[in-house]
Amino acid sequence: MAKAVSELNASHIEELAKSFGEALRETPLIRSQSLEKRVQSKQALFLKAENLQFTGSFKARGALAKILEILKEAKEKGVITASAGNHAQGLAFHASRLGVSAKIVMPIGTPIVKMRATKQWGPEIILFGESYQEAYEEATRLAKESGRAYVHAFDDWTVMAGQGTIGVEILRQCPDVSSVFLPVGGGGLLAGVGSYLKAKNPKIKLIAVQAEGCSSLIPSLKKGSPVSLDKVNTIAEGMAVKRMGEKSFSICQSLVDETVIVSDEEISDALLWILENERLFVEGCGGATVAAAMKRSDLISGSSVILLSGGNLDVDLLARIIERGLAKQGRRTQFEVVIPDSPGSLEALLHVIAQEQASILQVHHERVFTKTALREVVTHIEIETSGLEHLQRVKASLEKTSWPVRFLP
Ligand SMILES: Cc1ncc(COP(=O)(O)O)c(C=O)c1O
Structure with a gap:
C-alpha cells in the first residue's frame, strides 16, 4: 500500500499536465444552475465536461501519458x-499522432460508435471475446507474442497519473471545490484524480459512482481487495468491468468517502436531462454521476464538481433513451379509441385532441385486424x-x- 501511494504523486501529475500542451484540451468547467435548481442545492454545482476532450473522453489523458513515457x-x-x-x-x-503502430483488441459487441471512431485513427482492430476480461487475456497473449508494449486501460501508474491531470484542472478552475462525483470502472480515473485532489486538500470529499449492473466497488471495499463479478450489464459500458485493478483499487480504497449506486433507468433519465438542460451529449458513465448527484443531493457539501467522463454514446441508444424518456415524462403518449366507422367521426375525435392543444404525431385507422363491431374502427x-x-x-x-x-403503456 505504501509503495502504491508513492507511485502516484501530485507533482508528477502536475508535470504531466504541463507536458501535454496542445495534445489535449483543458475541458470547461460549467456551472449548472439548472442542476442546482433540480436538486435544490444552495451550493454551486459544476460539470467538468470531459465529454468534450479529444476522442470524447478523459481516456485520452492516460493513454497520452503512457505513450510519452x-x-x-x-x-x-x-x-x-x-x-x-x-x-x-x-x-x-x-499513437497515430506520434507515429506509433497500435493494435487494439475489442470485445465482440463493442458499441459501433466506439469501433468506428477508433478505426479512423488507423490501428489494427481485433474483435475477440464476450467481455473486456476475455479481450484483455487475448491482448496480453498477443503482447507477449509480438513484443508490443501493453498499455493497460486503468491498472497502470502512469495511465492513472494521466487521468489525474483532470484534478489539476478542477483545482485551478474551482479552487474551493469540496466534493467531486466520479464514475468508477477499473478504478484508474478515481485513483488518479482522487489522489491528486486529496494530496492538495484532504478535506475534498470523493464520491464514487457505479452502475447497478457492475457495482464491484462496495463488495471490494468490504473485502479489502478487488472482487470479481460473474457478469456485468449496464448502459454505462465504460464502467462494465468485472474486476477493479489491483493497483487502482489499492489507491481507491484509501480515497473513497462515499459510494452511490445508480440504475440504468436513473442513468437514462440523467442523460436526457443533461441533453435538454445543458445541451451536452454524454454517454452512460457521464450521466451516472449526474444521476448520483440527483439521487443523493445530501452528499453535496459546498461547491461540487460532477465529472461528465465521456460523450461516446451510440445514437441509436440515444434515440431510444429520448423516446422512452419522453414517454415516461408524459410528453409522448399512445392510445386507442374505438369510434363509429362513419363520416365525421375521426374529425370529431381529432377536434377533442386539438382543443386541448396537444400535437398529433401519428394516426392509424384499423378496420380489419380488430375484434370490434363491423361498423366501428380502432383509431x-x-x-x-x-x-x-x-x-x-x-x-x-x-x-x-x-x-x-x-x-x-
Ligand atoms: C467514459 C468513461 N467513464 C468512466 C470510466 C471508468 O474509468 P476507470 O476504468 O478508470 O474507472 C470509463 C472507462 O472506460 C469511461 O470510458
Whole structure:
C-alpha cells in the first residue's frame, strides 16, 4: 500500500499536465444552475465536461501519458491494448499522432460508435471475446507474442497519473471545490484524480459512482481487495468491468468517502436531462454521476464538481433513451379509441385532441385486424404534450366522450 501511494504523486501529475500542451484540451468547467435548481442545492454545482476532450473522453489523458513515457520503445515495437472503446480511441488517436503502430483488441459487441471512431485513427482492430476480461487475456497473449508494449486501460501508474491531470484542472478552475462525483470502472480515473485532489486538500470529499449492473466497488471495499463479478450489464459500458485493478483499487480504497449506486433507468433519465438542460451529449458513465448527484443531493457539501467522463454514446441508444424518456415524462403518449366507422367521426375525435392543444404525431385507422363491431374502427393515435399535467387534461377530455379509450403503456 505504501509503495502504491508513492507511485502516484501530485507533482508528477502536475508535470504531466504541463507536458501535454496542445495534445489535449483543458475541458470547461460549467456551472449548472439548472442542476442546482433540480436538486435544490444552495451550493454551486459544476460539470467538468470531459465529454468534450479529444476522442470524447478523459481516456485520452492516460493513454497520452503512457505513450510519452515509453515513446522510444513504442515507436520501435508498437503498442497494444484491450478496450471496449474509450481507452482504445484515446490510445489510437495519440499513437497515430506520434507515429506509433497500435493494435487494439475489442470485445465482440463493442458499441459501433466506439469501433468506428477508433478505426479512423488507423490501428489494427481485433474483435475477440464476450467481455473486456476475455479481450484483455487475448491482448496480453498477443503482447507477449509480438513484443508490443501493453498499455493497460486503468491498472497502470502512469495511465492513472494521466487521468489525474483532470484534478489539476478542477483545482485551478474551482479552487474551493469540496466534493467531486466520479464514475468508477477499473478504478484508474478515481485513483488518479482522487489522489491528486486529496494530496492538495484532504478535506475534498470523493464520491464514487457505479452502475447497478457492475457495482464491484462496495463488495471490494468490504473485502479489502478487488472482487470479481460473474457478469456485468449496464448502459454505462465504460464502467462494465468485472474486476477493479489491483493497483487502482489499492489507491481507491484509501480515497473513497462515499459510494452511490445508480440504475440504468436513473442513468437514462440523467442523460436526457443533461441533453435538454445543458445541451451536452454524454454517454452512460457521464450521466451516472449526474444521476448520483440527483439521487443523493445530501452528499453535496459546498461547491461540487460532477465529472461528465465521456460523450461516446451510440445514437441509436440515444434515440431510444429520448423516446422512452419522453414517454415516461408524459410528453409522448399512445392510445386507442374505438369510434363509429362513419363520416365525421375521426374529425370529431381529432377536434377533442386539438382543443386541448396537444400535437398529433401519428394516426392509424384499423378496420380489419380488430375484434370490434363491423361498423366501428380502432383509431391508434400518438400525441405530444408538454408533460403529465397537460396529458391529464387530454385524458379527461377524451374520457368525457362516449368512445372507449385505452391508453397504451
Ligand atoms: C467514459 C468513461 N467513464 C468512466 C470510466 C471508468 O474509468 P476507470 O476504468 O478508470 O474507472 C470509463 C472507462 O472506460 C469511461 O470510458
